[in-house]
Amino acid sequence: MRPSPRIVAALAVLPLALTACGGGGSSGPSAAPSVADASADNRAVKGGGTLNVALNADPDALDPSTSTTLVGREVFANMCEKLYDIDAASELVPQLATALPEVSEDGKEVTIKLRDGVKFNDGTPFDAEAVKKSLDRHRTWEKSSRQADLEAISKVEAVDATTVKLTLKRAFTPLTAQLADRAGMIMSPKALDSAGDNFGTAPVCVGPFTFASRTSGSQIVLDKAPDYYDAAKVKLDKLVYKIIVDPNVRAANLKSGDVQVADQLATTTVAGVQAGPNLKVVAGGGLGYYGLQINIGNATGSTDKPGPVDSALAKSPELREAFELALDREQINKTVYNGLHEVDCFPVPVDSPYRTPDLQCPKRDVAKAKQLVQASGVPTPIPVKLTSPNDATNQRLAQVIQQMTKEAGFAVTVETAEFVSTLEQGKSGDFQAMLSGWSGRVDPDGNLTNLVTGQGSNNYAGMADPGIDDPIKQAAAAQDTAERAELYSKAMKRAAELRGVVYLYHNKYYLGMSKNVAGVQYFKDGLPRYATAGFVA
Template identity: 25%
Template sequence: MVPEPRDLGIAVSNPTIVVAANLFDGLVTYDDNFKPRPQLAESWAQSADGKEITFNLRKGVKWHDGTPFTSADVKYSILEVVKKTHPRGIGTYGQLQTIETPDDYTAVLKLAAPSPVIWSALSSSETQILPRHLYEGTDPLTNPWNAKPIGTGAFVFKEWVHGSHITLERNPDYWVAGKPYLDRITFKLVPDAGARAAALETGEVQYVPLSPVPLSDVSRLQKLPSVRVETRGWEAVAPVFFFDFNLRRKQFQDVRVRRAIAHSINRRALAETVWYGFADPSTGPVPAAQKQFHEPNLPQYEFDPKKAEQLLDEAGFKRGVDGVRMRFTHLNHTYGDDFKRSGEFIRQQLKRVGIEVELINYDLPTFLRKAYTEYDFDTLNVFYAAFSDPQLGVQRRFWSKAIQPGSAWSNASGYSNPAFDQVVADALVEPDVAKRRALLVKLQSIAQTDLPSISLLELKQFRVWSSRLHDVDVSPVGVYASLASAWLVP
């Protein structure tokens, strides 16, 4: 896998989550219809007014160090870690006032107002339950246990050799009797995509998540009996690839410039050439995978270079004697060559309308610092998971409260619009399904009209594994699920 995960105890990025999912269970997981299924919580109930959610926790669960799992861990994790430090926590748990723990196996969430989004955020990938006895009284973001995590999951952390591998071993005390079936999982860190493909073909590795091989190799791999290419398991992630403007830069503060750049990029060609068809052009910030929320009838910016040049002229960015209208830098996302090629494609497209783009490639820590702490960039490309609800994965791109220096995968553009923020606030507490959908359609319309960020593609990501490996989770949350049920033919 690549890039190397960051702190496994605080899982907020894809490379981290696919490892941490084996170490930590969530309160619930989700079925094929995105309905919650029991995990650390055996059952739950919500009050008629929507302001109280009671979780009945599973008894007999132990942390990997032998300490019993209790409601105190749930209270600490949600109130002190997720709500305060998670990039989406301020939105997801914004209405949460406190959590009562009348006994070790009951956790009662007390809300100021109903919060439907919570029901989409209770799995381990979004609301990670940490051991209070190892974290309380520390800064959870810098706690040393993040590098040697203690969880409740199917596998136990063994070692992490940076730049080489992460090894997990079977949890003999796992609460699911008989599981996991595998004795050990070793996540190898292989930066080269071609080398990953070769390792799959030779049988050196048996499972590779996160669209792991060159897209040009996929059709060939699909024909091999020894491997399986699987696109299922990403539905609840719903990754959207987009182009962010840094609105702190004066040249991007005129919406005509942003719209001109949108008109300059042939999204269909980007999907078919750079992404080999493993993507569809976006029609807005909410992907089609979110069927109950997606709105196709939004302002669109079809590929139209002439329109782009007209808008740039109107905005005062006329071609100079060298044919150039403006220059800016562009950060490529760090998760592989597909993003670098996307940056090159965008650079070539914008050159045709008189815009010179300098591409910059950083490693992941530098990218995160430049984009989300220092805001030291002009434009960038990146993908975020939209997840199963717009208020989990979409609003963070545009919500002013998501502008929190140091909080990765949030509002890097600096977009702030009181009208948008009000829609967010209203939707977060609206219990009526139809009324909430109407608000989320309005949210999409505002974002697509102001265009602080161009939604480029809906990515069709995939995993590849050996035909010897069976019962890998292919549910909508499969890529973020553990390998507890998987087994390997000798």
């Protein structure tokens, strides 16, 4: 499910270390930050200055075609604009486009109007040919991780300088949402021609800031972009991203003033940062999720045909139900995360317009779990190997799961590894159960298709069921929101019966900031935007 500090083939899986950033601190629950989002702070900011931002990991290559990390998306948000974006209400809005796409009646022709007079950060003109070049690279380059995002496109045409027409193989309503992420990032054709496969070492896009330098494992420097079409609104001279992996050190650097912003605070450090007289915490995120995958059919690889898996959980849906019933999501949230995430058992957020109200979560029921275990006839305690990334918070989560399921008759053995290794195990099917998560997309297709449908590259559980695949495919072709919601509901209910993924919560992200910083935008995608940020005048 989503990324690590290093790239792993075409994966898009995110460790808890990159979502909640746990480790250390107090274990008792604390109140969620009172500020819902940073956009509420509209204080005037002065021009100039350098904003130092602590990142919780070192991004992979800064190439929109190959990037797979959430932390990479954080950097892109300030130097690589997309055809579309989301706003504070999680609505899709034009960015490099001038309006939402015009779609033909059969849904197979999509016309996009582009901004005129825009330049890339190397001075190259932005036009339809540049858009075509980037989209074709995203969807056809063998090294691209965007191929699945744009698979529905069969042809890209530059109609004129400010118009692009996309011809689709089939109607695909989620396309606009895909173009509001890395698949919609447009790169300088001049830079692509000169750098080729090495574009990520010195990326050039349209954006408020332009890439200046990178020191691996240390920092990434962005300068204010002089050719940006809305340069007057950009106040900062420079953004310096400092890589500070340890969550306690990240919080300490914020408190000392060495950095003025710290991303993805550990839930255990939120209260301490809030207590600082010159600091504040704002909340974002919520589109993604975290939980555990149970291998039920990934015998030889997530993109191969499913096959039999030799484990008690894989063979018995009833045992998987018992395993889930032994878990107390509310208690996990309080014990591991100080109550700062949003408990849920489905991949689509509760407040999504694509979420039907009949999707409800089971409460913990140890008595029923024991009955299911006894009825299975499998000798107890039933052994389960749980693979976990080796950061402190994931290990704590694994231990809580271990203790809860023990009461129902399971004997969970926790096996930890570097996050990259857990991804490799997930993709190859070399696991029984594994902690993993996904950073989330505004359209539910982005939380489902590649993660729970047959042979999806991130479908580590190996689920392959027409009751999941068919309604998801139908929903992608439908345009009515209510119709799509019903179809997604049908698919998610079936997936909940199979329990290849046991969802635990939706990730909330917490951004720590100096009180003299304003103008930051922080939405449900968890990507801090600094185009209008600066120091208070």
